[in-house]
Amino acid sequence: MHFTPGHEHIHEPPETGGLDARAKIVAWLGLAMAGVLTPRGQWAVLGVYGACWLLLCLALAAPLLKVLRRLLAASPFFLLLAVLLPFRPLGPQDHAIAFGPLTLSAAGSEQALDMAAKASLSVACVAALAATESLAGITRGMQRMGAPALFVTLMNFTFRYLLVLREETLRMKRARDARAFGGRWLWHARVVGLMIGSLFLRSIERAERVQQAMASRGYSGGAFSVSSRSLSGAEWLLIASSLMLFVAVRLLPL
Missing domain, CATH: 1.10.287 (Helix Hairpins)
Incomplete structure (x- = not known):
């Protein structure tokens, strides 16, 4: 456990096996993007992406309870939007679902479940990244990857x-x-x-x-990094295997 200079009371997550932050950023955000780009209704693909998330958590030693607590804390924000979709007006090719005294839109209900699943996966990926890498490491990694x-x-x-x-x-x-x-x-x-x-x-x-x-003190608006380490073979393997797995899951008929 180490601390960020200037904020000694902040507990930063430990380095995960010495892996570069860039490898973890690509792996987690690649999984989030793969989930978001999945067409609506492909529940098997989203389920496999959920299994990929769990596999990455185990491989990178992410604290699952901490990540799940953060996911639960963020869930009301996107669930509030998703819960309104089943009550939208029925379209020309839509049909109603009777739910007690309520009438729900079938297409709206499917869209709500799709939004909740994709938002949960995306938030879980970001929470897992934050739990396995410090903010300083994430920003340094983004800077070296060419982020603005x-x-x-x-x-x-x-x-x-x-x-x-x-x-x-x-x-x-x-x-x-x-x-x-x-x-x-x-x-x-x-x-x-x-x-x-x-x-x-x-x-x-x-x-x-x-x-x-x-x-x-001469600050000109830019962030500077003294690290110039290249990615190791294990880090390239993590990036390549993660992206290939996400693409394969998307292309295979599930």
């Missing part, structure tokens, strides 16, 4: 600035609780509103201070 420098920089700064806002929020909450704040009645909403406004102003002020400090 602005995107990599924004990804780094967004994560670190969210941690700053979290610390500021906890500090304000401790100060509020020290003043015997109950927070159980409607009129206490004014205090919460003032806290949100104060946090907004403090975040702008903190961002300006950080930007001035970086500019005074």
Whole structure:
């Protein structure tokens, strides 16, 4: 276990067998893209991709319980969209499904299941990548793969600035609780509103201070990496075997 400089309280995931982050990025995001591009209704293909996800988790020693907790935390966002699709108006070639007092669209129900399955697979791949590689490793890998420098920089700064806002929020909450704040009645909403406004102003002020400090140190908007290691044979094997497996599953008649 190691720590990110400047954020000593953040526990970073350990290196997975010394594998380069680029190999893991290609493997996980390749699986996510393969799932998203699967035509609707090919449930066997999506099931095999789910088995591929489990196989990759075992091969890369991903903490399954941690990944599943993150998947459950993100699932309400896409399930809320999927649950509305069965209630869409019936199309000319659509037929209704009686579900108690409700009438559901058959095409909408199939689309909802398809969206839920693909979104679950994509989120699970991203969660597994985050669980097997540190943010610094992911951004370095993306930079060396030719990702836009602005995107990599924004990804780094967004994560670190969210941690700053979290610390500021906890500090304000401790100060509020020290003043015997109950927070159980409607009129206490004014205090919460003032806290949100104060946090907004403090975040702008903190961002300006950080930007001035970086500019005074010669920051020009780019991220630099001192690593120049080439991919090993095992890493190339992981990339090639993963992509070939995903393509084979897509092409085989399942």
